[in-house]
Amino acid sequence: MVRPTSSQPSLPPAERGLVNVGNRPADLVDFEAAVVNFFVDAAELLGVPKSVAAIYGIVFASVEPLCFADIEQRLNLSRGTISQSLRVLREIGAIKEVSRATDRAELFTPDLELRKLIERFLATRLETQLAAGGKQLADISRRVPAGDPARAAVFNQRLKLLGRWNKRTRALVPIARAFLHIPR
Amino acid sequence: MVRPTSSQPSLPPAERGLVNVGNRPADLVDFEAAVVNFFVDAAELLGVPKSVAAIYGIVFASVEPLCFADIEQRLNLSRGTISQSLRVLREIGAIKEVSRATDRAELFTPDLELRKLIERFLATRLETQLAAGGKQLADISRRVPAGDPARAAVFNQRLKLLGRWNKRTRALVPIARAFLHIPR
DNA sequence: AATTTTGTTCATTTCAAAATGAATTGATCT
DNA sequence: AGATCAATTCATTTTGAAATGAACAAAATT
Numbered sequence: 001m002v003r004p005t006s007s008q009p010s011l012p013p014a015e016r017g018l019v020n021v022g023n024r025p026a027d028l029v030d031f032e033a034a035v036v037n038f039f040v041d042a043a044e045l046l047g048v049p050k051s052v053a054a055i056y057g058i059v060f061a062s063v064e065p066l067c068f069a070d071i072e073q074r075l076n077l078s079r080g081t082i083s084q085s086l087r088v089l090r091e092i093g094a095i096k097e098v099s100r101a102t103d104r105a106e107l108f109t110p111d112l113e114l115r116k117l118i119e120r121f122l123a124t125r126l127e128t129q130l131a132a133g134g135k136q137l138a139d140i141s142r143r144v145p146a147g148d149p150a151r152a153a154v155f156n157q158r159l160k161l162l163g164r165w166n167k168r169t170r171a172l173v174p175i176a177r178a179f180l181h182i183p184r
Numbered sequence: 185m186v187r188p189t190s191s192q193p194s195l196p197p198a199e200r201g202l203v204n205v206g207n208r209p210a211d212l213v214d215f216e217a218a219v220v221n222f223f224v225d226a227a228e229l230l231g232v233p234k235s236v237a238a239i240y241g242i243v244f245a246s247v248e249p250l251c252f253a254d255i256e257q258r259l260n261l262s263r264g265t266i267s268q269s270l271r272v273l274r275e276i277g278a279i280k281e282v283s284r285a286t287d288r289a290e291l292f293t294p295d296l297e298l299r300k301l302i303e304r305f306l307a308t309r310l311e312t313q314l315a316a317g318g319k320q321l322a323d324i325s326r327r328v329p330a331g332d333p334a335r336a337a338v339f340n341q342r343l344k345l346l347g348r349w350n351k352r353t354r355a356l357v358p359i360a361r362a363f364l365h366i367p368r
Numbered sequence: 369a370a371t372t373t374t375g376t377t378c379a380t381t382t383c384a385a386a387a388t389g390a391a392t393t394g395a396t397c398t
Numbered sequence: 399a400g401a402t403c404a405a406t407t408c409a410t411t412t413t414g415a416a417a418t419g420a421a422c423a424a425a426a427t428t
Contacts, residue, residue: 011326031327031339038320038346045313047231049386063338068405078388083406105404112342114349129229136222142195143215154247155215158296162222165298172363179356233416252375262418267376289374 018054018076032074035061046121051077052085056094056110065098065107092120119182122173130170137163202238202260216258219245230305235261236269240278240294249282249291276304303366306357314354321347 013026017040019033036057043053058074059066066074071082086108089095093116098107111117137159144155177184197210201224203217220241227237242258243250250258255266270292273279277300282291295301321343328339361368 011323014323014327025329027327027329031324031329034320034324034327038317038324041313041320042317045309051387060342061339063335079405080389080407081387084387087406110342112345114345118349125229129225133222133226136218136225139195139198140215140218140222143198143211143218145209145211145215151247155245158244158294161296161298165302168364172360175363176356176360179359180352235417253373263375264377264419265417268417271376 018050019058020074020076022073024074032058032061036075047125049085051081052088055082055085056089059095059108060110065109067105067107069105071108092117115180115182118180119177122177122182127170127173130166130173134163134166134170137166202234203242204258204260206257208258216242216245220259231309233269233272235265236272239266239269240273243279243292244294249293251289251291253289255292276301299364299366302364303361306361306366311354311357314350314357318347318350318354321350 011030014030014033015037016029016033017037019029019036021029036054039053039057039060040050043050054075054077055071058071062070068082068086071077071086072079075082077085086095089108090097093111095108096111098109141156141159144152144159146152174184195214198214198217199221200213200217201221203213203220205213220238223237223241223244224234227234238259238261239255242255246254252266252270255261255270256263259266261269270279273292274281277295279292280295282293325340325343328336328343330336358368
């Protein structure tokens, strides 16, 4: 009877997804795959491309900073995609560059200050969308068809409702920030 | 000098988008288009198909309940899409059916209890995703590669961080509910 | 029973976002 | 200078969710 030699009780192999196996140890690959999947799923909720999430994941799953070639080796993604996704990740501050004197390649390490990422999401997606919605509502109000006053009254009532929800949700954002201890 | 005969100072025509003009009055069409656009934009944020949002919008923008044919006339969407989108809207409780004795066609009216929709979003998308994330994190923890203890320590540290954010965000959901006055 | 009216189903198509990879740039090394 | 390495750009391709519309059902009307 052959048993796995691992110290762990053997887990089922993880869904590999975008993660390459190559000649790397199976348990490491499984770990990386599980981390990458976690971030890919989370990104789906936030509307972020899979490749971007996967690259953050693979960088997160390495103690040593990774260079471009490392990522290319570990993930089943083209150079073009990796280059573009790294740019996005740098722009949003999800990864940091760590220069290494001995080599010319840039090294990347995850920025573990997740509050910055969350703050970015709150400000960029939520707050701006809600503000845009508020403007649209104002515009709609000026378009309520006159003529039938009873009908106009109904529409104004409905629009007031939307306006209240817009305001309430906007008021929620700072509360969320406070609760998550995210500095203004 | 020809002036618009409207009582309103003439607004620029609204982006028509999916809304059909037909032989309907321009100001009504503009109003409907503005409302539809509002919901389409909001839906984009929530990951809802445009057609679904547009149909909710066109129903919202009518005082009288609309039947299938009304929607088909007002929006540039196929019967198939309308049928499927109406099903979705009924399932999530965004519209109500209003039977009319005089006619066999079903009539639809918006459910203005927006808190129900928001609650649904919180429960279905946010909470279940966060719970799934929590499970994934537990799984990842069991996959931390043993061997190098220093490395394992770093990973455990990082995973603790993710776990904390997961928990905090989960704790935020009930607070959001309370703030928005959404009954548990 | 035949017809019209009212919608549904689902195999195919469309389309926009994401991914690709060849060509190119811009370094660094010999 | 020439060669090699590291990465970026961007015109093209892929892909998957969304939309289409013809075929089909089910009920009401004639």
